[in-house]
Amino acid sequence: MSQNPLSNTLNTLTDEQLVELFVYQNQRVPAFNEIMNRYRKRVYYHVRNLLQNHDDADDAAQNTFVKIWEKLETFKGQSQLYSWIYRIATNEALTILRKKVPNISLDDVLPETMGTTHGHHETSESVSQKLREAMSQLPLKQKMVFYLRYFEDLSYAQISEVTETSEGALKASYFHAVNKIEQHIQRSI
Amino acid sequence: MKQEKTLKQPHEAPQGYFDGFNERVMQKVAHDNRKKLHWHVNRRFLYAAAAILAIIGIGLYKVLNQSENRVIQVVNTRQMKTVKDTITPEIITNRDEKLLQHWEEEAVALTAVKVSETPKNTEELSIEEELEAAGLIARDVETEWLSENEILP
The missing domain is CATH 1.20.5 (Single alpha-helices involved in coiled-coils or other helix-helix interfaces)
Known part of the structure; x- marks a missing residue:
């Protein structure tokens, strides 16, 4: 990949340009690698936030990029690439969730049994641990909105593209999520 | 600021997880492509096999149907023969x-x-007519005509 003359300049291209480049067979792999470099962490943390454990998040993240590889040619550019990728990632996470908890929806809270975490990566007394605990008790939709708004710094308009929900509903979801998290942290202190 | 940075990721990925991420995804893509290719090739064979099976099935059905009819014919013929034989x-x-x-x-x-x-016409007929009918006397047509036309008394 590094032998490709375009590879050094790929990181200067916009998402739209990468998508255009992907159409050409000889540029497909480098363009896709660049897209993965840009979005792999965001996709992983997004699905990890929904799925609560690394193994499922790994599956969902990989499946997301496999789907992107398969469908990128049909991407019309009607929405931003990142929102399209987030939508695929969300759907992949839900697919994995539904294998374990059939009929689960975004309004449901993830069962506690699914929130298994790898202890050696966490510091149990940290603020982030308390936040994680609080977030784990949120319904999936509130959790996703809170994550995208708070951790990914997306605007409501951008989140609206990802979740295909109105901005008003997103603001309400975020407000409820913040309230619940605050209450949880206050109780734990 | 430090706390904010800590908060920036609620979860942590295992160390080095992202290093080989692209390669793993590309391997999975290649694997999926191979599977699809196999399925594509296998699908052609499956369609061909299904078509051959259908043709064989139709052929067998026709052959069996014909032989069944033939068996029925033979049985009928034999039954007929048996019936004929049993009649002494x-x-x-x-x-x-x-x-x-x-x-x-x-x-x-x-x-x-x-x-x-x-009808018993014999009773109604006169003796002459009877004799005439019997061909024993010939009718005098001229005399009859003349008498009818009042030429003769």
Whole structure:
């Protein structure tokens, strides 16, 4: 990949340009690698936030990029690439969730049994641990909105593209999520 | 600021997780492509096999159907033969005699009915006419004509 003359300049291209480049067979792999470099962490943390454990998040993240590889040619550019990728990632996470908890929806809270975490990566007394605990008790939709708004710094308009929900509903979801998290942290202190 | 940075990721990925991420995804893509290719090739074979099976099935059905009809024909023929064999000449003779007798009786009865139904013209006819009908005397047509036209008394 590094032998490709375009590879050094790929990181200067916009998402739209990468998508255009992907159409050409000889540029497909480098363009896709660049897209993965840009979005792999965001996709992983997004699905990890929904799925609560690394193994499922790994599956969902990989499946997301496999789907992107398969469908990128049909991407019309009607929405931003990142929102399209987030939508695929969300759907992949839900697919994995539904294998374990059939009929689960975004309004449901993830069962506690699914929130298994790898202890050696966490510091149990940290603020982030308390936040994680609080977030784990949120319904999936509130959790996703809170994550995208708070951790990914997306605007409501951008989140609206990802979740295909109105901005008003997103603001309400975020407000409820913040309230619940605050209450949880206050109780734990 | 430090706390904010800590908060920036609620979860942590295992160390080095993202290093080989692209390669793992590309391997999975290649694996999926191979699977799809296999399925694509296998699908052609499956369609061909299904078509051959269908043709064989139709052929077998037709052959079996024909042979079944043939069996029925043979069975019918054999049954007929068996029936013919079981009827003895005596039975046939007896039956024919009885039939002949019956027909004769019927014919006699019918003749009798016809005779009884025919009008008895003989009584109404005059002696001359009877004789004439019998061909014993010839009718004098000229004399009749003349007398009818009042030429002769």
